[in-house]
Amino acid sequence: MTRSDTIYPRITDVGLSGMLVTFSDTLTEAANRAALALRARIEELRIEGVQETTTSLTSTFVVYDPLTLSQDLLRIHLSELLKETWHEAPLPEGRKLWRIPAVFDHPDHGPQLQEAAELAGVSIKDAIDSLCDTNLRVMTLGFAPGQPYLGSLGPHWDIPRQQGLTKQVSVGAITVAIRQIVLFSTASPTGWRQVGQCAFRAFRPDQPDPFALTPGDEISFYPVTADALAQIRSEDQTGDGGASVEPLT
């Protein structure tokens, strides 16, 4: 059994066929970048027996077939790779910037904006401004299909999740906690506070490529009225929900 310690990056065995490389136990931009870059490299290497790779906020996860690739050999591969410096790795290529219209100050669409703003210690207007004036990066997709964790918001947004659960938020709900935004891709219960609503669908099961976003992409929200959002919804065929998209260089 491996012993937990504070030296990073750290390799941890997960069950029969998983191995996790953790770059940090707190969310940092550099650790997120390292996790994405290591995953991209492992994919490139096409190591026989590696079945799947993914990233969390600060870790790279490898799923392998232990009947083809031994645990020891995979650990050696990863240890070799970790001799390189990953914290300064560039972001993935082919990233996109999505500008997404969203409703914030509205009882149906951002029911907990006021509560969240109070916890962040800012006015409602400043809350909306600070949610909209940052380009937020897709740090990972997870929990539900195509669902992005966006970061990082300013330090005043380091607010906890709520104690209880909201019974259900709808697709496109913009929720906030711990300096991150989760943009819901499916209707779901959540402990995060809903501060806004957009018509962007991050998961599109009706389309050949059902996942709209890729880690490294950036999102910038801009406020519109509830009427404008309703109009966008009624006209939207793609799931983009009125968003524009451009390449990031």
Next chain:
Amino acid sequence: MSALKVLRAGPAMSIQDLGRPGHMANGLSCGGAADRIALAEGAALLGQSVQSSALEMAGMGGEFEASEPTRIALTGAPMQASLDGQPLVWNASHKLEAGQRLTIGAVTSGIYGYLHVGGGFATEPFLNSRTAHLVAGIGALIKAGDMLPIGQDPNAEASAQKLPKEARFTGGTIRILPSVQTANFAPETLDRFQATEFTRTPRGNRQGAELAFEGDPFASADQLSILSEPMVAGDIQMTGTGTPFVLLPECQTTGGYPRIGTVLPDDLPLVAQAGPAATLRFKFVDHAEATQAHRTPEQQVKEVKAKLQPLIRDPHNIRDLLSYQLISGMVNARD
């Protein structure tokens, strides 16, 4: 194309196969049958690929009618089953004539029963799998009135087979390996965890099974302050109250609760199939032993095939021998 008509549906029936691996990075977990051994058994009984999809029935089956003569197999948790009122042997394959009424009732032990058809169900695949992933909004529960398309059966005339009774519906000792946060649990906690007897609570579904036990909660050093990390089916997650939840195939792809260990994929069906009366214990094994014990679905089919026996109808079990469909059986042999 032939189809299976659903006349009555239990509350939690869905099409399942081996799942949809390869999409964790997009937040979509593999999903698939809660009891993969049952898929291997269905494949062995019908002599077809283990990739074929089957109808998974949680707790309760339904009533069905085939549009064409269809071979079926019944595996997983035993359920009361009959064909036009005549009892059917579970863990066996049978022939369903067009228009005959197949009735599958409640489980007698375990949780998930499976109805397989020769040729597999031919519902619309999504990302190369027919698995319904209800949490992700892929596919849907099967309801009365549904017509489930059936693929071409390459062995339509194969004779009926059966398998010996299985012992995986009453719990037992479950082999586990360390997971992401195992090292954050004190050695005494890990020892106590392995010495504790667990039962399933009624809270559970295809995403996970909650376990009940007597004693103090199993807490780790950093219970509430960890970042979300990738999660896999089999992980044993300790929720805020220190209650274990074993994650099943439809679990989320990431989770922020500490995980004390991970169930071997080969033993996960025992957890999924543990009914209210079953007791579970967990035992850490080393990775070499786990690898030794591990079987791919194809290897499972091979092992199950070695246990196949012809299904011979015992005349004593046939209430009315004269009404038994000897004639239609002969007609079919010439078709």
